[in-house]
Amino acid sequence: MGKIPGVKPPELKSLVRVQDRLTFLYAEHCVVNRDDNAVTLTDRRGTIHVPAAALSVLMLGPGTNVTHSAMSLLAESRSTCIWVGERGVRYYCHGASLASSTRLLEEQAKLVSSERGRLKVARRMYAMRFPNEKTDGLTMQQLLGKEGTRVRRAYERESERTGVPWSGRVYKMTDFDDADLINRALSAVNTSLYGVVHAVIVALGCSPGLGFVHARDERSFVFDIADLYKVDMTIPLAFDLAAMEVSDPSSAARKSLRNRMKDGKFMERCVHDIRRLLLVDRDGGADDLEVEDTRIRITCTVNYEVEPKCQL
Structure with missing residues (x-):
């Protein structure tokens, strides 16, 4: 079998626990890419690198373009990605959850x-x-x-x-x-x-x-x-x-x-x-009850326009 191209995924035991990670990172009007095991955010001002394994949630706001390699890295690092509105006040959809089990x-x-x-x-x-x-x-x-x-x-x-x-x-x-x-x-x-x-x-x-x-x-x-x-x-x-x-x-x-x-x-x-x-x-x-990896802090809201009615 030939060598698989790309960067080798990190081992699970080497990943940072969710409670020890950054709470979230919000990005807008930029290109999200990958450089080794870091997520890169690039706009007209330059590029910054963020260790993917240190992220709990990456919030993608308006004007963001994300590459396939960046999404692969987030998945490998057990970091989730959420698509939101301006300044993170509306929640549209999400990638993988932060749960380690069902x-x-x-x-x-x-x-x-x-x-x-x-x-x-x-x-x-x-x-x-x-x-x-x-x-x-x-x-x-x-x-x-x-x-x-x-x-x-x-x-x-x-x-x-x-x-x-x-x-x-x-x-x-x-x-x-x-x-x-x-x-x-x-x-x-x-x-x-x-x-x-x-x-x-x-x-x-x-x-x-x-x-x-x-x-x-x-x-x-x-x-x-x-x-x-x-x-x-x-x-x-x-x-x-x-x-x-x-x-x-x-x-x-x-x-x-x-x-x-x-x-x-x-x-x-x-x-x-x-x-x-x-x-x-x-x-x-x-x-x-043990906390495991569930100390999650996400600052975003969903664009719902209706309130529920209880049905028995």
Whole structure:
């Protein structure tokens, strides 16, 4: 057999663990290529070299051209590549995930395939939202009723805090501008949250479509996980934006949420919550869950224009 051309791929044992890598690198208006085991970024100002094995995520923005050899190097280095919008605020698609095994995906598929498993995970989700209440004996309908009450009270509380009038959640999926300012702000900030959660889910190797509370949508699990954080994160932020009377709630929502997440703590929390939901039975306890290679920090959002509806 003849010699295979090109640079020899690095051995797995020599690769940098994900938790020790750079969080992400954003590039736009440049050519992405390869030089030995480094990714090169070239524009009119010159060329820079980045060790591929030190990258967790390479974010390709507008105006980027990437070569086949660069993508091969990223795959060999177990680094993922994500195509995003300007400044990384929209997520379009991704390459390989950062997961080293299918463990989480297998557990997710097993749990979602039975009614008992789905209800068990749903109860865990609501237990995270109601830490002082027992949810073991509640049906799905009772859980949804408690969540509905919780969200309505959150809207009323934030309306009183900010002075923004609140008359209910009203929006058209096909016409973003038809809603009032607070409803537009809520749609925009929730859209950004869905994108961040989606990025974490696919990076962990889970399926965005296999949900436990939401169902029959390609992003059901995204909506399930995002609902864990809305009352504490997106609802207060949306009312703050409405109180400031921002002219462009969509742009303001993306930037504001990104600023609140830039320290990476939300990403770590999201990773921990997903693993806790899916692996607690297998590992014997949530406190014993090892992190492995899942400390992922990605700063990007998905360009979703609609919000989900729960289907039982």
